[in-house]
Amino acid sequence: MVSEKLNQDAAAPTDAVHLALDIGEQILISGGEVGRVEDTVSRLCTAFGAMRTDVFAITSLIFVTAIWEGGAVITQSRRIKTSEKCMQRLELLNALSRKICNEQLSLSEARVAFAEIMKKKTSSxxxxxxxxxxxxxxxxxxxxxxxxxxxxxxxxxxxxxxxxxxxxxxxxxxxxxxxxxxxxxxxxxxxxxxxxxxxxxxxxxxxxxxxxxxxxxxxxxxxxxxxxxxxxxxxxxxxxxxxxxxxxxxxxxxxxxxxxxxx
Amino acid sequence: MTEVIQILASFVGAVGFAILFGQHGRQIPLAGVGSALVWFFCLAVQWCGGELHLGVFVAALLGSFYSELLAELLKVPKTVFLFSVLISLIPGSDLYLAMRYAIEGNVELFLTHGIRTLTIAFAIALGIIVMVVLTQIRRLIGQKSRPKSK
Structure with missing residues (x-):
């Protein structure tokens, strides 16, 4: 399932979970449903090489535990305080997470693409x-x-x-x-x-x-x-x-x- | 006449909310059209003798279908369209009236409008969820018919 490119990247599971949370956080803030956030974060972690991912999200918190091959267990959480509906951003983030899962972007490529999306301003x-x-x-x-x-x-x-x-x-x-x-x-x-x-x-x-x-x-x-x-x-x-x-x-x-x- | 104004207004209102929610390009008029259709069907059910909540439920179901369809065509998440399309069903006036009567101390009218706010919200939510389940069933059938496409 996991490509070789990703396996090399898997040296940095902490960063992978961090990025997955970044994306999940922004989806939640832009107005994505809780279910979508849980789903996205879990898929992203899998795409970055996690064997098993458990995500729990509510409107103000995302909590994720990912288990990597070799036994590394990573738990991170993110407190969400704001909410600013922006469908365009939601759309882009959703497309990005699909791209990461389907085309298996490397972690650094994904991070660049994410930063690119966040540069675009929300509604003027x-x-x-x-x-x-x-x-x-x-x-x-x-x-x-x-x-x-x-x-x-x-x-x-x-x-x-x-x-x-x-x-x-x-x-x-x-x-x-x-x-x-x-x-x-x-x-x-x-x-x-x-x-x-x-x-x-x-x-x-x-x-x-x-x-x-x-x-x-x-x-x-x-x-x-x-x-x-x-x-x-x-x-x-x-x-x-x-x-x-x-x-x-x-x-x-x-x-x-x-x-x-x-x- | 009132109905025509309402349908037009739900078009313009949805366009407004589509802009507010950060939709862009052709999504904005499409959301407006969806909202006008939703309100038309909500009225149509009531003309046929249906109860208000039934109308809201049917309209919410159709509105979710419309959002789902557009989402698939334009390759965006369904949420992008959902709330601007369903905006005219949202029980804003009942919510306002409920709190207004609460301030005036009119418990009876407060309860009437307060409960209607909840039940209408329930009808909309039910419409959305039934559509979600229908989509899941359709995907399931689609996967079974061509098991090794990937």
Whole structure:
């Protein structure tokens, strides 16, 4: 099974596991499923010459033990703290891992190819802004907002975009940044409706809240639970609930705040 | 009329999310078309007298099939398309309304929308998973019919 070229490379099992974890980590961060990560890391280790690989991954940790011929046992783990959906990167990483398994690239070649992928930037901010504008406006219309609501939605989307950028740069607590996003978004939406620019705060907020994504993580969490990635499912489910709570908190704050100011 | 707006909006919305999720090139309009189809089928099931959750399940199943098909054609992982194609099914409005009623202290409506958020998410997830299993079965059959291709 294993080519001779790889057997020469197998002098460095630690490095091989390290690279497999690097790739697995980035797949997880870019939005790959837990199952895919486990599968990829395991295949990569095998391709680099491991006899047996056991991988356990959840959304915040990858843990791998690989046994090499000759008895070397290597265990490494990786803590994952961020998540930044980028399908293009996922696609490239997936193609790379296939290439490593099928064409049996050597370890150093694989590392170069990996570095090449990581050099490519994830979505630029103008793309994110464009996406947010389109998504927020379209979903406001989708959930029954009228023309005026669709005019307010892009404004709120810009507010959310700026707020997310700012809080990401500061890098503070995620819960508080969600509260802030939701607070600003609902304040702007409510003000716009109060001054007769939009006609329904609810419709604008529903459209824009799609951007803050708890709905997607909810669905993803339930999917994980059914598939049998129970731990990941529970983690995402609680994370999604916390995000929903944060959004609710921000919304409540802004209603209280504006209620005091406007009345 | 509402339906036409919704189908159009789910096209544009999915295009937006496709850009947000870092898809590129022709994947973006393809995701939009998928999303519009998904919403059309979700409505169609309800026109035929089906229940909302059944509609969501059928639409999620078809949406996963569409993602699987494109993934195979374009040689990318299925996840690339899955969530932008299914975006219009995601229970965003119920989630929002649930927390809104929670704030207002309206327990009854909170429960109604909260439970619907969960059940719709469940219906979508079930659709995705049934498709995964169907694909596995198909691959199994494919392997058996030509055992020594590699």
């Amino acid at each position: 901010s103008y793309k994110i802004l464009l996406g947010s504008l389109l998504a927020a406006t379209a979903f406001t219309a989708f959930f029954g907002g009228d023309l005026w609501d669709c005019l307010v939605a892009p404004i709120v989307a810009v507010v959310i975009f700026l707020c997310q950028r700012l809080t990401r740069r500061i890098g503070g607590n995620r819960f508080l940044s969600q509260v802030l996003c939701s607070f600003l978004a609902s304040t702007v939406a409510t003000l716009a409706v109060t001054y007769h620019l939009g006609s329904s705060v609810d419709h604008v907020m529903i459209g824009c809240i799609m951007l803050l994504i708890p709905g997607i993580s909810f669905t993803h969490a339930v999917e994980n639970l059914i598939i049998g990635d129970t731990v990941s499912g529970l983690i995402s489910l609680s994370e999604a609930t916390v995000v929903a709570l944060a959004l609710a908190g921000g919304f409540a704050l802004s209603q209280g705040f504006l209620g005091g100011v406007l009345l």
